[in-house]
Amino acid sequence: GAECGINAEVEKQLEMGKKLLAAGQLADALSHFHAAIEGDSDNYIAYYRRATVYLAMGKSKAAIRDLSKVVELKQDFTSARLQRGHLLLKQGKFDEAEDDFKNVLKSNPSNNEEKEAQTQLTKSDELQRLHSQALSAYQQEDYEAAISLLDEILAVCVWDAELRELRAECYIKEGEPSKAISDLKAAAKLKNDNTEAFYKISRIYYQLGDHELSLSEVRECLKLDQDHKQCFSLYKQVKKLNKQIESAEEFIREGRYEDAISKYDSVMKTEPEVPVYATRAKERICHCLSKNQQATEAIEVCTEVLQLEPTNVNALKDRAEAYLLEDLYEEAIKDYETAQANSENDQQIREGLERAQRMLKQSQKRDYYKILGVKRNARKQEIIKAYRKLASQWHPDNFQSEEEKKKAEKKFIDIAAAKEVLTDP
Template identity: 30%
Template sequence: MHNGFGTESNEEMNLSADEIKVKANELYKVKNYENAIKLYSRAIELDPTSPTFYTNRAAALMMLKRPKDALNDCQRALNLDPTSIKALLRGAKCNFTLGNLTEAERWYTNILNAEPNNQQAMMEYHQLQQVQEYINRAGLYLQNGQFPQAAQLIDRASSYLDEVPTKLKIMKGETLLEQKEYAEASRIANEILRGDQQNPDAHVLRARILYKEGDNQKAAAHCQEALRCDPDHSKARILLRKAKSIETQKNAGNEAFKRDDFITAYNIYTSALEIDPENKNTNSKLYSNRSAVLVKQGKLVEAIKDMDKALELDPTFVKVLKRRADAYMKLEKYTEAVQDLKAALEIDSTNQETRRELRNAELELKKASRKDYYKILGIPKDASENEIKKAYRKAALQHHPDKNCGDSEAEVKFKEIGEAYAILSDPVKKQRYDSGADLDGPNCGMDFDSVDPNLFFQMFMNNEGFPGMGTNGPRGGFSNFGGFNPREFPRQRSGGYHSYGFQY
């Protein structure tokens, strides 16, 4: 005969219900709970009117961590004998471990009203009160923003329970949410919803997580579901309004950006940022979008400020790190660009585009660490050969030591001007310089420590046919001086620059 807990054996068929109970008790004492349950079930089949059989089976079920089945047996026992203290004690404990704290309190109160000195009831009721105190204090900590303390008390309360009540799970999810542990908070919300799709608090918890993660559309959908379950759920209504408002504004800003209406886009993103200053993930995206507007307007310094704010809210925002690096590159702040691209690679090490951008930034940083010969001559990097020549002539005349007697800075500047022209007038050296290659080594650079820069200037002016300087020397740039090597010319040791008879 099947009974839901086991089947009878040939031996049991000849025993009375009480005799079977005795054998079941012996199995219980040696912790053979499964077989004890089978015998208690057989005894109940023979005599379903005995409350003892139900309370005994409840005890065995509790040992196997089956409190729901045990609670059912206790309720059947109480239906037969409402004064059964054993049934009340075991039922109260089942309610306690199942998280039915209010019901457990009612059962313990009934026991203590009947037996005020019942030690087991007093001890377990004290534990229940302790759990209730943990939960109440955790609620206060949540209200005050003390989330780690709230989580700690929730865990303490849960340690007493076989099944954590939904209310406590929601509270734990809220503490995890506020501590930005979104994955674990989502796990709790989804676990509740799998068991109960009609739980509005679980829908709101899931909505809050999605809202914090910046997914306003899904957040709004969960708020709407919560309101379907409970039309008076104020948290759902408030969050729905915020999520819809931010999403509407963000989309409007994006549309304005797409049609190149940058002023409108900027104003819309600014308004969206004012809706909820606490929504860090969404606001990080809004600052990112607004920075893109500023980049389009050529306002790089302002754009970087918005990128800074976006990264304060979300330090792992790779897109913004790369955009800020690009802005730094345009502003020739290569050190900062390299730092941002390295940070982006730490977050996403597989991005080959970022790796290429980093190599380029490092090259520009290397080039920037050397003398900027274009700046020295005051010319753009795409200057023609003739523009380079004219710039050298003008700068050299301006800073020639004969024109700046006693000015040591002018002498240094005059030497740098010569260096700049020596590199930029030679196509091979210019190409190496522009590419960032080292200029050290044989035939790679100009050693102005071994040649008088005034001699260099004299030869250039002669080569150009400058009035008063003669017309000796081949035409063309300095690089075409018949294989001229400044190392072959001794430094002028006496007579100063005037020894060349330079006249203005």
């Protein structure tokens, strides 16, 4: 009687689980299948249904464990074998997957199952062929070819961490770090305790100059293994650099530009190998010098940055401001225009450009009064009178030699321009 009671209870749990699974309530369905298995640990149907829930939840490893239990309990349950073969193929475990498909073919399958097993076997062969081609392309350093072969394999073997790591290596060699990062992040999720993936992600971020993300990834590595040598030494380096940059930025916010400059000098000493840090440091030093009204030094450092990155908007803005301090209005305008072309909706650039143009106009006016030899408060009539006198004096026709004619022409043009600007209301 007790045996019957247990079975009835297990049947009830299975039935409830089945209904909830059909309704898409996965977590609830799962708890009923857990209960059924607790009630009867040899019930292959319970494991099979639980595997279905795990799959729907994206928990492939747990699903494979349950399907293996099903196969162990009931050797001839072909659909469990087929499904396990599928999942093993997705993990890139070709030999194990093929064993399952061959087993299905041997165990008197239905027509559909036979067809399916045959198709999967063919697919597995094809994937193994691509796999060996990808490896040989990688060994021959033909990374582009390796990537396109790995793309094909990974379209099927979506859970193969090793293949993702291999493709990430190829992306790094091909100079596509962000694609490498997304493969390594997937590999870190697919493989437990994947310290190597976190280390590589951290290194890539570090090389790209993203010290904050580098720090958070290397911390993930140390959470898994606090004695990981490579991660620990990278961690110390990134942490030191991060701290220096943070305190330099703090100084800038407080307007302590001298202190910020010496902090950024330290940054360049801490990391002399990775060029992006020196460039960033110089960009910020250029900003500090410009803000600190050390125009000559600012122009020099900003120019160094702009030789490496001609469209660096921050360096262009800071150099423009330094040029204005030196009364080099046209140079400032040129920098602001380049900055604007590379950052269209920046209000600061627009205002800077307008200010530089205004200052240029004022400076030209100052020069024009001088050209006409009149005071700055001269009336329009006085300006016109002075213009007529000078224009007749410097008319090119009054001069004989080529040299003198040229000089007079320039003078004549300046005089005309001065009258034009100063009589313009």
